[in-house]
Amino acid sequence: MAVAQKGETKIWRRRECGKQFAKWATWLFGTAIFVYCFQLISDKTIWAFVTDAPQQAGDLGSRMLPPEWEYMNDLWRPLWDTINIATLGTLMALVLAVPIAFLAASNTTPSVVFVRPVALFIIVASRSINSLIWALLLVAFVGPGVFAGIIAIGLRSIGFCTKLLYEAIEEIDPTQVEALTATDASGPQTLTYGIVPQIMPAFAGISVFR
Amino acid sequence: MTVTSTVAGILLSIPIALGAARNIAPRTVYYFCRAIIATSRSFQEVILAIFSVKLFGFGPFAGFVTLSVATVGFFAKLLAEDIEDMDATQAEAVKATGGSWSQWLNYGIQPQIMPRFIGLSLYRFDINFRESAIVGIVGGGGIGATLNTAFDRYEFD
Numbered sequence: 001m002a003v004a005q006k007g008e009t010k011i012w013r014r015r016e017c018g019k020q021f022a023k024w025a026t027w028l029f030g031t032a033i034f035v036y037c038f039q040l041i042s043d044k045t046i047w048a049f050v051t052d053a054p055q056q057a058g059d060l061g062s063r064m065l066p067p068e069w070e071y072m073n074d075l076w077r078p079l080w081d082t083i084n085i086a087t088l089g090t091l092m093a094l095v096l097a098v099p100i101a102f103l104a105a106s107n108t109t110p111s112v113v114f115v116r117p118v119a120l121f122i123i124v125a126s127r128s129i130n131s132l133i134w135a136l137l138l139v140a141f142v143g144p145g146v147f148a149g150i151i152a153i154g155l156r157s158i159g160f161c162t163k164l165l166y167e168a169i170e171e172i173d174p175t176q177v178e179a180l181t182a183t184d185a186s187g188p189q190t191l192t193y194g195i196v197p198q199i200m201p202a203f204a205g206i207s208v209f210r
Numbered sequence: 211m212t213v214t215s216t217v218a219g220i221l222l223s224i225p226i227a228l229g230a231a232r233n234i235a236p237r238t239v240y241y242f243c244r245a246i247i248a249t250s251r252s253f254q255e256v257i258l259a260i261f262s263v264k265l266f267g268f269g270p271f272a273g274f275v276t277l278s279v280a281t282v283g284f285f286a287k288l289l290a291e292d293i294e295d296m297d298a299t300q301a302e303a304v305k306a307t308g309g310s311w312s313q314w315l316n317y318g319i320q321p322q323i324m325p326r327f328i329g330l331s332l333y334r335f336d337i338n339f340r341e342s343a344i345v346g347i348v349g350g351g352g353i354g355a356t357l358n359t360a361f362d363r364y365e366f367d
Contacts, residue, residue, distance in 0.1 A: 033213060034213060034214060037213040040270075041270045041274055045267070046267050050271060053265040056264055132344050133344070
């Protein structure tokens with residue numbers, strides 16, 4: 001790390017010459033990319049709109065506060081719908097996430113080569129499509145309404161819950177599982193008594209978080 | 211939009227993360243920075259996007275502002291937690307040799323958080339890339355705007 005360079009005396013530099021140059025070049029390249037991208041954005045920006053932002057914020061604020069409580073009568077039903085969507089969507093996601101998590105964890109999957117990539121692909125596909133996009137697609141499929149919302153939330157949550165769950169499964173203590181197999185427990189028994197108790201805290205946390 | 215908002219968000223969040231780390235910040239600064247992070251994280255990106263489109267007009271600049279603010283909350287929180295996890299003896303050693311404040315940061319703290327920092331920036335870059343599609347739907351520009359136009363024309367394929 002510290003390089004001594006001899007003329008007549010030794011000089012300490014933090015990095016060697018080549019690395020210092022590479023670092024400088026990376027900074028230059030990165031700054032060039034940033035400036036280029038910002039140029040692209042500002043070409044499409046109408047700067048007059050940007051400079052009058054404080055007035056817009058004031059306008060929005062004056063209309064926003066105080067909130068009109070008369071609207072609340074219209075809002076109770078949709079609020080209840082929202083709570084239902086969240087609960088049922090999360091339940092659906094958890095029910096589906098548990099088997100997929102077991103298939104995706106490298107220590108409990110039946111086949112590392114065939115089954116695990118499929119399970120991982122399901123997780124990635126579910127996570128990469130944002131909730132809003134899922135919702136738009138599902139409204140086109142099943143029509144507008146609460147049902148589309150439940151499925152959209154569920155599909156998105158599958159990816160989230162499964163990812164955290166399978167990471168929790170991979171982190172379990174193998175000695176407990178080994179103790180169970182030593183007492184001649186069958187597969188499902190090992191699962192229920194060996195693995196599930198260890199991931200229960202993580203599972204509870206994930207469900208509430210989601 | 212992704213590149214610029216990630217860079218801007220990271221640059222903004224470095225001082226906030228330093229202020230939000232319990233082991234190196236005074237109490238008032240700590241609470242202030244944690245409040246900034248909580249505010250930034252409490253708004254969904256879509257809501258922030260609508261708000262900034264109202265403030266700054268349509269176009270990618272609103273998306274840039276939205277994603278930068280969202281990045282600040284995410285990045286500063288995780289970076290602050292990493293700073294709190296650091297080894298205090300290294301930083302103390304630099305201070306003991308009489309280093310100034312910036313040297314203490316540069317040689318004592320920065321080498322310890324660099325791996326996490328790079329990982330988090332790439333992760334956030336990926337997230338911003340996905341979020342820019344959403345932000346564009348509400349008017350932020352970029353690929354989301356194209357998506358929105360296609361939806362409006364019922365061109366689902």
